[in-house]
Amino acid sequence: MNPALSELGRIYPPERLLVQPGQLVPYESDALTAFRARPLAVVLPETTDEVVQTIGWCARHKVPYVARGSGTSLSGGSLPVEGGLVIGLNRMNKLLRLDPAERVAVVQPGFINLEVSNAAAPYGLYYAPDPSSQPVSTIGGNLAFNSGGAHCLKYGMTSNHVLGAKVVLPTGEIVELGSQSLEGVGPDWLGLFVGSEGLMGIAVEVTLRLLPKPEKYHTVLAAYDSLEKAGNAVAAVVASGLLPGAMEIMDHLAIEAAEAAVKAGYPMDARALLIVELEGEAPEVEAEARHLGDVIAASGAYEVRVARDADERAKIWKGRKAAFSAVGRLSPDYLVQDGVVPRSKLGQALLEIERLSQQYGLRVANVFHAGDGNLHPLILYDGKVKGQLEQAEALAGEILKLCVSLGGSITGEHGVGMEKKAYMPAMFSQADLALMRRIRRAVDPDELANRGKMFPHSEAPALTPHGPHPLEKAGVIWRE
Amino acid sequence: MQHKIDTQSIGPQGEVMAHAVEACVHCGFCLPACPTYAVLGEEMDSPRGRIFLMKEVLEGNLQLEEAAPYIDKCLGCLGCVTACPSGVPYGELISTFRGWAEPRRHRSPFARAFRLGIMELLPYPKRFRAGAQLGRIGKVFKPLLPQALQAPLELLPERLEPAPPLPEFFPAKGPRRARVALLAGCAQQVLKPNFNWATLRVLAENGVEVVIPSGQACCGAAAMHTGERGRALALARQNLKAFPNDVDAILSNAAGCGSGLREYGLLFVGEPEHEAAEAFSKRVQDVSAFLVNLGLVEPPALKQPLKVAYHDACHLAHAQGVRSEPRKLLRSIGGLELVEIPEGELCCGSAGTYNLEQPAIAATLGERKARNILATGAQAIATGNIGCFTQIQSHLRKLRREVPMYHTLEILDLAYQGKL
Ligand SMILES: Cc1cc2nc3c(=O)[nH]c(=O)nc-3n(C[C@H](O)[C@H](O)[C@H](O)COP(=O)(O)OP(=O)(O)OC[C@H]3O[C@@H](n4cnc5c(N)ncnc54)[C@H](O)[C@@H]3O)c2cc1C
Numbered sequence: 079m080n081p082a083l084s085e086l087g088r089i090y091p092p093e094r095l096l097v098q099p100g101q102l103v104p105y106e107s108d109a110l111t112a113f114r115a116r117p118l119a120v121v122l123p124e125t126t127d128e129v130v131q132t133i134g135w136c137a138r139h140k141v142p143y144v145a146r147g148s149g150t151s152l153s154g155g156s157l158p159v160e161g162g163l164v165i166g167l168n169r170m171n172k173l174l175r176l177d178p179a180e181r182v183a184v185v186q187p188g189f190i191n192l193e194v195s196n197a198a199a200p201y202g203l204y205y206a207p208d209p210s211s212q213p214v215s216t217i218g219g220n221l222a223f224n225s226g227g228a229h230c231l232k233y234g235m236t237s238n239h240v241l242g243a244k245v246v247l248p249t250g251e252i253v254e255l256g257s258q259s260l261e262g263v264g265p266d267w268l269g270l271f272v273g274s275e276g277l278m279g280i281a282v283e284v285t286l287r288l289l290p291k292p293e294k295y296h297t298v299l300a301a302y303d304s305l306e307k308a309g310n311a312v313a314a315v316v317a318s319g320l321l322p323g324a325m326e327i328m329d330h331l332a333i334e335a336a337e338a339a340v341k342a343g344y345p346m347d348a349r350a351l352l353i354v355e356l357e358g359e360a361p362e363v364e365a366e367a368r369h370l371g372d373v374i375a376a377s378g379a380y381e382v383r384v385a386r387d388a389d390e391r392a393k394i395w396k397g398r399k400a401a402f403s404a405v406g407r408l409s410p411d412y413l414v415q416d417g418v419v420p421r422s423k424l425g426q427a428l429l430e431i432e433r434l435s436q437q438y439g440l441r442v443a444n445v446f447h448a449g450d451g452n453l454h455p456l457i458l459y460d461g462k463v464k465g466q467l468e469q470a471e472a473l474a475g476e477i478l479k480l481c482v483s484l485g486g487s488i489t490g491e492h493g494v495g496m497e498k499k500a501y502m503p504a505m506f507s508q509a510d511l512a513l514m515r516r517i518r519r520a521v522d523p524d525e526l527a528n529r530g531k532m533f534p535h536s537e538a539p540a541l542t543p544h545g546p547h548p549l550e551k552a553g554v555i556w557r558e
Numbered sequence: 559m560q561h562k563i564d565t566q567s568i569g570p571q572g573e574v575m576a577h578a579v580e581a582c583v584h585c586g587f588c589l590p591a592c593p594t595y596a597v598l599g600e601e602m603d604s605p606r607g608r609i610f611l612m613k614e615v616l617e618g619n620l621q622l623e624e625a626a627p628y629i630d631k632c633l634g635c636l637g638c639v640t641a642c643p644s645g646v647p648y649g650e651l652i653s654t655f656r657g658w659a660e661p662r663r664h665r666s667p668f669a670r671a672f673r674l675g676i677m678e679l680l681p682y683p684k685r686f687r688a689g690a691q692l693g694r695i696g697k698v699f700k701p702l703l704p705q706a707l708q709a710p711l712e713l714l715p716e717r718l719e720p721a722p723p724l725p726e727f728f729p730a731k732g733p734r735r736a737r738v739a740l741l742a743g744c745a746q747q748v749l750k751p752n753f754n755w756a757t758l759r760v761l762a763e764n765g766v767e768v769v770i771p772s773g774q775a776c777c778g779a780a781a782m783h784t785g786e787r788g789r790a791l792a793l794a795r796q797n798l799k800a801f802p803n804d805v806d807a808i809l810s811n812a813a814g815c816g817s818g819l820r821e822y823g824l825l826f827v828g829e830p831e832h833e834a835a836e837a838f839s840k841r842v843q844d845v846s847a848f849l850v851n852l853g854l855v856e857p858p859a860l861k862q863p864l865k866v867a868y869h870d871a872c873h874l875a876h877a878q879g880v881r882s883e884p885r886k887l888l889r890s891i892g893g894l895e896l897v898e899i900p901e902g903e904l905c906c907g908s909a910g911t912y913n914l915e916q917p918a919i920a921a922t923l924g925e926r927k928a929r930n931i932l933a934t935g936a937q938a939i940a941t942g943n944i945g946c947f948t949q950i951q952s953h954l955r956k957l958r959r960e961v962p963m964y965h966t967l968e969i970l971d972l973a974y975q976g977k978l
Contacts, residue, residue: 406644
């Protein structure tokens with residue numbers, strides 16, 4: 079073991095300091111397996127003090143590091159820095175405090191999203207942000223990516239539900255950002271940290287806001303014979319003045335995949351499915367349900383179902399939440415894209431994506447948070463066919479540019495990570511990016527925390543198993 | 559996931575493994591379903607981590623011995639298969655990989671002897687019975703024995719119940735509704751002979767006549783799941799010959815054995831009997847599923863209400879998708895209140911020979927399961943697998959909180975007899 083590593087061995091017992099190839103290989107990727115990198119070592123801290131000591135070690139030896147929760151990032155966010163350290167936080171998974179009266183929960187970063195709601199359930203409370211990965215993904219990862227979910231339409235993203243965070247800065251200092259209450263003093267430092275993708279330090283304690291569980295849900299599944307009609311229905315619902323908890327669309331490929339995975343009982347002949355969910359106090363939901371019924375009836379749906387009980391509701395959602403992974407059943411490989419367009423441009427964006435799909439000869443499945451215009455085109459390809467990955471990536475790039483040109487964004491919730499950093503200049507000016515970089519360097523002068531992510535022209539991506547990244551070939555990114 | 563596994567040179571088993579690797583998208587939905595990930599909290603002890611490791615070994619990028627410790631720690635409970643939205647046939651991958659890897663493994667002489675001991679003992683009820691008797695005597699010397707030999711002793715009962723020989727034929731009561739063949743199972747014939755007798759009586763009560771072919775062998779699941787493919791094939795060949803065709807179904811009352819029989823199609827990939835084995839597998843059912851399909855003759859209601867916790871054996875729930883059937887059977891008994899066990903999807907740590915080979919993890923899971931069961935406040939526990947039965951019983955005993963345990967069919971049997 080090299081001397082620096084044996085120094086780490088004084089912080090960690092052998093079973094929590096992983097250095098053997100068989101231990102490192104499984105940490106080489108997150109949920110975007112097109113990128114892989116072998117870290118120098120993986121450490122599994124169990125206390126804040128161990129995190130502080132580890133960061134100190136990294137700073138002394140100038141070793142870059144990446145924090146990792148459950149490794150479900152879809153953008154290479156938790157991809158190791160080649161030769162750097164992975165700090166696996168999944169063992170720091172305790173619920174530190176749950177205060178039903180104050181409606182807050184304080185958790186360690188490795189606590190799983192869904193477990194927050196499970197712990198709060200006996201008090202009639204829950205944690206609102208619901209990424210599809212909620213049974214797996216950690217609060218630390220959610221925070222770093224400002225994750226969203228189907229119900230963020232009404233309630234907002236992670237940032238709207240985090241009150242405070244204790245953070246170990248890249249210098250090893252511990253700071254407390256935010257506060258326990260909704261009113262803070264001074265600028266929103268916590269806001270700067272949320273969504274910073276692990277570049278500004280490691281969250282070791284997070285205070286979350288809990289909400290009372292809605293008294294009643296009204297979940298509607300509407301089937302359409304075209305994607306456009308479903309898209310227009312979303313616009314119609316919003317125009318009618320309703321604010322549903324969630325509005326989701328799946329196209330026929332996604333329906334097929336989800337059905338194969340979890341047998342949700344979706345109408346299989348539909349070209350598009352729209353899920354709309356109202357939630358809140360019973361009388362209010364009942365009144366809104368009638369209103370919604372009229373809007374949907376006028377929207378050209380050929381079949382409308384309303385969940386009669388909690389089981390039927392769960393089944394509708396199960397299909398939707400399994401859709402990403404389920405697409406693995408339709409194709410050996412796929413890229414999950416994540417872009418945003420203004421809601422009014424949904425129909426236009428979908429038509430354009432369909433045209434691009436035909437042009438590239440690659441199937442694209444669409445599952446998306448229609449209510450907030452957050453598209454998730456899944457680009458299906460076969461990595462064994464030479465050049466198809468590059469084609470798929472090029473198609474993904476065109477979709478992102480399309481989103482920006484329609485006035486939207488290159489990411490809704492999956493983050494920039496490794497995958498999208500080359501597109502940052504499409505969204506931000508040189509001056510914007512330079513400021514971000516200055517702020518980052520002020521916090522992390524050596525750029526050790528998750529080095530090489532988010533900023534274009536920052537250190538190069540890891541070697542992919544299939545030669546140079548297309549963006550490399552295009553001269554957009556490079557490796558030293 | 560992309561891979562460069564050379565299926566040409568590995569052969570038909572290579573195809574099976576490559577197909578599973580391809581289906582995995584590394585999304586991580588398997589993590590919360592994996593008992594070893596729950597206990598160890600490391601990526602290499604998770605299903606997707608193991609898939610990564612197996613892929614790297616098969617591609618020649620990683621030494622087998624580097625990956626082996628983590629592959630060995632997999633319980634084969636298939637909780638991940640239930641959780642996986644992409645439909646990765648993980649069970650096929652791990653079984654096939656273990657078979658491929660075993661001849662390439664370096665094992666210490668002690669480890670080899672230990673494995674050989676298990677393989678020469680467990681599948682043969684007579685030898686197992688003799689071994690178990692010896693083992694009971696050996697308990698006295700337990701503290702003197704190496705750790706690896708202590709685990710099996712802990713699972714042995716204080717005293718072995720008498721095991722009258724099973725008949726080759728057990729007639730139906732009243733008009734015959736069906737005719738089936740029963741796999742008697744190895745360990746349960748020694749440890750819990752009443753499982754089979756209760757099964758025979760319940761089937762008879764339901765108008766089912768049963769043949770127990772005398773030429774039958776161990777199902778071979780334990781051998782198959784630990785990479786001893788040659789042994790598994792030899793046992794399976796005996797069963798292909800021994801089981802008759804003139805029956806409506808081949809039944810098993812042990813989750814692990816039933817799922818073993820249902821895997822013959824996979825075991826025989828690349829062998830001349832492949833088709834016959836696939837056809838055989840399709841005829842196999844768990845006794846609970848068979849009874850539900852047949853339509854259960856309603857048992858009399860209990861004299862006193864009884865709160866029963868049903869424990870899902872992984873090889874029923876995850877491997878065979880049999881979850882509702884045993885519950886239906888139990889609910890059909892008037893006065894029986896069925897309760898669900900928290901974390902019911904999580905393996906109890908028994909997993910075939912796992913509690914012998916990985917005693918530490920098995921013990922952690924066993925205790926966790928026992929505590930979860932106790933939390934239900936149940937007055938009795940039902941399950942459909944001998945492995946789970948001994949594991950849970952031994953951990954309840956360790957906590958000094960014994961709760962009466964039954965095979966699902968034993969509860970039905972007692973209900974029919976009016977003894978509950
Ligand atoms: C099938 C599937 C469905 C998904 N659905 C959604 C969805 O609906 N909405 C959505 O928003 N996302 C979704 N995601 C993406 C992903 O689950 C989220 O980004 C999630 O927040 C990542 O959490 P994680 O614990 O896996 O983090 P990781 O992947 O381990 O890490 C993600 C990022 O967070 C950083 N990080 C982790 N912990 C900390 C910490 N304690 N302090 C600082 N930085 C940290 C890492 O360095 C990395 O940059 C999905 C992913 C999959 C595979």
